[in-house]
Structures are given as structure tokens and as C-alpha cells.
Amino acid sequence: MKTVVIGDIHGGFRALKQLIERANLPSDTKYIFVGDYVDGWSQSAEVISYLIDFSQKYDCIFLRGNHDELLLNYLRTGDDNPMWLSQGGQSSVNSYSELSKTKKNIHLRFLENLQNYYIDSENRLFLHAGFTNQHGPQNEYYPNMVYWDRTLWEMVCAMDSSISENDDKYPKRLKLFKEIFIGHTPTIRVGYDKPANFANVWNVDTGAAFRGKLSMLDVDSKEIWQSEPVFKLYPNEFGRN
Template sequence: MKRTLVIGDIHGGYKALLQVIERAKVTTDDILIFLGDYVDGWSESAETIDFLIDLRENNECVFIRGNHDVWCQNYLRVKEAPDVWLSNGGKSTVESYTSSFDKSKHLDFFMKMKDYHIDENNNLFIHAGFSSMHGPNKEHYSTNFSWDRTLWETAVAMDKHLKKNSELYPKRLLLFNEIYIGHTPTLNYKVQSPMNKANVWNIDTGAAFTGKLSILDIHSKEFWQSDSLPKLYPNEKGRNFYNIKSK
């Protein structure tokens, strides 16, 4: 049976990516939707990109662009490595590219990523969010696709008893059947698994920090997780040098 599987923020955790693909028993019949932030954190960012480039040869894949991917794309394109990026995981990404990887092929991969994806069932897949009450296609500030947190914060703060026909119900949430995001670690809420608030699903379970990488079947809502990333990379710190909320 064909499944649609959504994968949270990887942050250079190549070993975790291999684990969730194995544990979810991914086949070539499955559709894989990646929510962005493939790089910055653990030591295998370039390896992660190499693997994803090969993965799309046999699997139907959708690759959403995250804020960390924007930084990496600029680095590969014009060799820009701003301090704010280096201090938020970019240093490990730069170091991963000291090995022999085809940077031009990787740059092409980054440039072809999507800002968001809407499937045939009107589900939205986006790294962070959008601010327009008319949807992401009417968004005035494209940086919101990879940086916005207000969509998730709105869902988290909602009164769970609020009816959809209420004038108080957030209009952005009414635009889609379900919305799948990453960007804000569920660890911020002391939760280690995918979180659901209103019709928004947050799949970033803190792989950049002390958490795990998650993959979720959007129909059954069954999910699988890797080991914790510090366990997979015991001699590294990932992004644990920094406050989780600085992401």
C-alpha cells in the first residue's frame, strides 16, 4: 500500500536518517516528504545531501527548503559563511564539505527545493509557516516559509474547544485539511514525539539537539523514530552548544 511519509528536521544526522528509513520499512512505493533543515548540527550534512540525491532516483520525494538550507545554499553558491550561520550549526556543515563531494550537484539540489507543497487532499507541507490570511501563495514575505513561528504558536495557544465556525478560529488554519511543519523542536514543550495542535502537526522532534529524528505516516499517524542523536554521535555536540530556542 502506498504511504505518504513526512520526515522532520535532520540537521546532518545521516545515521538517524538511515535508521528511520529502515524502521519505517520504506519502499519505493512510498511518497517521502522532507520538511527541511537537512544540514547544520551533526557532522554528516554533506553525506545526508548525497544520500537524498540518490534516494530521489527510486522514490517519489518532495524536498522542502528550511532556514538552514538557505544558509547552506548561499555557502555553496557564493561561499558566504556568515557568523550567525557558523555559530548555529554551519561550522559542522562547512567541515563536512572538506571531503570529496560534488558541490555543484549539491547546489543544484538545494536550488530545486520547494518553499512548500500542497497535496491532492489539501494538506500543506512547509518548514515553518506563513502569515497571509489567504495562504502561502499570497505570502508577501517569502522568508516566512522557512522562519515563521506564529502559525505553530497560534495552534499551540488555541482553546481546544473552539469550533471551526467561530469567528475567533484562526483563518490560516481553515485553509488546509492538515498542515505539517518542522522548525520548532517539540523538545521546547518537553515532548519527544511529533505534536498535534488543532490541524497542525509538528514533526521536528529535536534531532539537532538531544532528541530523535521522526518519520510519520500522514494517514495512519503511526510514526517511527531514530535513536537519540547524541547516542548516534557520542563524540559530538550537535547544536547543543546553543539554547534550543535559538534555532
């Protein structure tokens, strides 16, 4: 069975559909989504509806991103804090204003049931952002760190690639898992327009919220599929630029 991991979507429904169609994977494929389904392009509600339907046909793991948690808070309480609105939240508010109460409740349950992290049978970790605890994400004092942390990615980007795992200076966090798959921080910020790998960490957020593409990675073969740059699919919008 093939297992693939999909990067941050940020309301780019057209890119998501295009990516799934381009990959055209077998029906027994396992799909792992790293979160941030919303906030950015204009179709956040459409993305969630599509994913709910998609999961009825395919084996899916849906992880929680920081933007998904912010939207959940808005749908629960109506809290539309200005910082969230300025970071893509307004696009989600607009998208959800057209949804029925019944549909909103279905989406609310989807967002509530997202997983903070997933560890597969081969000891590969999947989560939105990172973790800080040297004993793993399950031991984080603040559980929401797994969808806010950037230190894991910053660390591996700055690491000396010649350091051996047997070296005392080698980061203990990295020794816990065979591989770690994340999103959250766009790879385009460090000059990569495809999923990028440092040490045993793979980042599949290729900047779909900005001027990048939406990406999918085969966790075994490392084959990559991508949409068009998402901004080209929304020519009259600005995303999170």
C-alpha cells in the first residue's frame, strides 16, 4: 500500500483537486494531510467539505494545523481576533458566511477530531509543525506546540550535515524517529519549491498559501507530485501574500 503526505492547503481547493487528479493514485493509497486546510485562498469551506467526502472513499489521516485550530475557535465562539484575520482568517470567515448551520456543524466535528500527530508502524512521525520535548510529541507540556513549533525545522536547516548520529551533539529529538514529516514553515523561505529534506526531517509545505505549489510526497519512494502555483489558480486573489 502506498502512503503519501500532503502539505498545507490554505483554502486552495482548486490546487487540491488538481493535485489529487494529477497523482491519480491507487484506491488503497493512504493519505496523510499535515494540516492548515484553511486561511488563505477563498475556498476554505470547500476544502473541508472535499476532505470529508474524500475520507469516505480513501484511507486518510487528518492532522491539526494552527490555522485549523484558529478557525475551530472562531466557529465555536465567534472570536475573530485581528491577528488571525490578517493572517488569512478573513478568507475563512468569508467562506463560512455562506455555509448552512448544518454544514458548519459537520465541519466543526471534522476540526474537533483532527489528530495532533501520527506515528506509523515504521516509527515515522507525522505532525504539522514540530515538537520540543526530547521524549517526543506525546510528552509536550503544552500539547499545541506540535502545530506551532518552528524550532525543529530551524534546527535541521542549520545543522552541520557531517555530524554523526553517534555524536553527543546530535539532536536527541531526531533520534526518536526513523523519519519526521512536517509542514507549517514554507520551504520556499529557504529556497526550495519542492518538499525539502534535512537530516531525517521532510517538510512538505511548499508555500501554497503564498506563491508556491501544493505538494504531495510518497513517504517511501520520495516521489513528488505538485499542483500549479496556487496563485495562478486564483488570479483575482492575493492569498496570504
